[in-house]
Amino acid sequence: MTETLAPLTVPDADPALLARLHARLEAAAVGDDSPDVHYRRVDSPLGPLLVAATEAGVARLAFAIEDEDGVLDELATRVGPRVLRSPKRLDAVAAWLDAYFAGGAEPYTGAIDLRLARGFRLAVLEQLKAVPYGVRISYAALAARTDNPRAVRAVGTACATNPVPLVVPCHRVVRSDGTTGAYRGGAAAKVQLLALERDGVLPQPGGIPIRPE
Amino acid sequence: MSASPTRAIRPANLAAGRAPFERVVEEHGALVWRVCRGMLVEHDAEDAWSETFLAAMRAWPAFDGNTAGWLVTIAHRKAIDVLRAQARTAIPTDELPETDSRLGVPGDRDLDLWAALQLLPPRQRAAVVHHHLAGVPFTEVADLTGTTPAAARKAASDGVQRLRALLAGKEIA
Numbered sequence: 001m002t003e004t005l006a007p008l009t010v011p012d013a014d015p016a017l018l019a020r021l022h023a024r025l026e027a028a029a030v031g032d033d034s035p036d037v038h039y040r041r042v043d044s045p046l047g048p049l050l051v052a053a054t055e056a057g058v059a060r061l062a063f064a065i066e067d068e069d070g071v072l073d074e075l076a077t078r079v080g081p082r083v084l085r086s087p088k089r090l091d092a093v094a095a096w097l098d099a100y101f102a103g104g105a106e107p108y109t110g111a112i113d114l115r116l117a118r119g120f121r122l123a124v125l126e127q128l129k130a131v132p133y134g135v136r137i138s139y140a141a142l143a144a145r146t147d148n149p150r151a152v153r154a155v156g157t158a159c160a161t162n163p164v165p166l167v168v169p170c171h172r173v174v175r176s177d178g179t180t181g182a183y184r185g186g187a188a189a190k191v192q193l194l195a196l197e198r199d200g201v202l203p204q205p206g207g208i209p210i211r212p213e
Numbered sequence: 214m215s216a217s218p219t220r221a222i223r224p225a226n227l228a229a230g231r232a233p234f235e236r237v238v239e240e241h242g243a244l245v246w247r248v249c250r251g252m253l254v255e256h257d258a259e260d261a262w263s264e265t266f267l268a269a270m271r272a273w274p275a276f277d278g279n280t281a282g283w284l285v286t287i288a289h290r291k292a293i294d295v296l297r298a299q300a301r302t303a304i305p306t307d308e309l310p311e312t313d314s315r316l317g318v319p320g321d322r323d324l325d326l327w328a329a330l331q332l333l334p335p336r337q338r339a340a341v342v343h344h345h346l347a348g349v350p351f352t353e354v355a356d357l358t359g360t361t362p363a364a365a366r367k368a369a370s371d372g373v374q375r376l377r378a379l380l381a382g383k384e385i386a
Contacts, residue, residue: 010326010346013243021246022238024263033267035234072233081231082270084238 026086036080039072040087042094045101045202046189049166051090054079057111058093061164063185078116093167100166103200105133108167116163120148124158131172134197138176160184172197234273238266241281244347245288251330251342252292261291285347289339289357296335329379336360337372344369 029035037059039052047064052075059079062071076083087094096108107129117125127145131137143155159170165184171193175181183190196202245265249258265288269276276283330338339358343349344365349357354365 010247013246018242018246021242021259021262024259025238025266028263028267029270033271035270037233039235072235076231076233081234081274083233083235084270085235 022085026084026088029084029086035082035084035086037075037083038086038089039075039083040085040090040094042090042097044097045204046185046192049097051093051097052083053090053093054113054115056113056115058090058108058164058167059113059116061167063165063189065186066184097166101196101202103196105197107133107169112164112167114163114168117158117161120146120151120154121158121161123147124155125162125164125168125170128159128162128168128170128173131169133169136172136174136194139173139181140176142173156181166193231274234270237269237273237280237284241284242266244281245284247346248285248288248342249292250327251346252289252338253295254331255327257292257295261288261295264291281347282349282353285343285349286357289343325380326376329376332379333372333375336368337375340365340368341372341376345373 026038034055037052037054039050039060042049042051049064050060050062050066050068050071051058052060052062052071060071060075062068072083092110093108096104096106096110099106112129114122114125123146124142127142131142139152139155139159143149143152146155148154155173159173160182162168162170162184165171171183171185171190173181174194180187180190180194192202192204242262245262246258249261249265252258253261265284268287268291269284330341333341336358340354343354343357344351351362351365351369354369355362358365358368360368
């Protein structure tokens with residue numbers, strides 16, 4: 001500003017007002033005006049999760065250890081730049097995640113958009129959808145279900161790059177020697193998830209009980 | 214499993230990609246609000262704000278340039294659309310309604326500015342809003358309002374003077 005308005009004061013837009021305006025924008029951004037990607041944060045015992053969907057279904061789930069800006073940049077580049085925070089449109093997947101962390105064994109039955117996976121990795125994820133709750137499968141056994149049963153390492157890569165962990169349960173894939181292996185949400189989170197599916201309760205690393213918030 | 218989860222999915226030309234639109238809303242939401250609210254009464258301003266961002270989101274994949282200036286332009290046009298529609302539907306009457314003025318209400322200073330802006334002639338109001346509330350240079354204010362930079366500067370100056378008088382209670386509309 002090149003001139004001052006003093007003594008006039010320009011009130012700042014208060015956060016509650018901006019939240020209300022944003023909600024109006026979300027409500028209007030439907031049909032032809034739908035964003036390429038809508039997303040929201042979901043609190044979980046493993047920390048805040050970011051969930052993103054296209055019109056075709058849930059396309060990305062990111063753990064807190066992933067950089068949120070980086071995830072949104074990736075979605076803007078690979079799916080489309082019309083990325084809008086739209087919590088209400090992701091209520092169903094948020095409710096499913098809440099139920100899952102509370103011990104619910106139901107698989108996610110909503111639409112899933114696997115456009116961020118291609119080729120063999122996509123084929124692996126399709127197979128992974130069929131691995132039931134509470135079951136552990138080895139990378140080798142999962143490879144055996146694909147067209148390329150010797151591609152054990154590639155199965156590992158497909159799991160490590162799963163764009164929708166939890167929704168597509170790559171945490172159920174473990175090493176043949178019984179150790180749990182790596183995970184996009186961190187190796188500790190994988191151990192916790194496997195224990196959750198075994199015991200119905202999510203343990204904290206080191207046995208510290210979950211602090212209710 | 215040694216593959217880096219990010220390496221495989223992060224495109225090499227990320228810098229060349231468009232920013233996620235949500236970042237535009239976060240960065241410029243307050244600016245667009247000042248423009249809409251400065252030009253319009255509160256309810257209309259809320260409509261204009263969401264319509265501005267809806268139109269901007271539609272055009273975002275192809276847009277290239279100064280984002281703030283672009284948004285102010287869209288917001289200005291949305292506000293003008295509302296004002297024109299109201300002018301068309303206004304019912305002529307012999308009696309003037311009593312002005313529900315909030316000017317001079319103690320402790321209500323924020324509302325005073327918005328209410329006082331509504332009392333300015335449209336040209337002055339637009340010049341004050343765009344230059345002083347949105348930080349747009351007079352050359353661009355002139356483009357927006359279809360006038361010269363000198364006239365825009367004069368309108369803003371007259372507008373500010375009038376606002377000061379209104380807010381000091383020296384003039385009752």
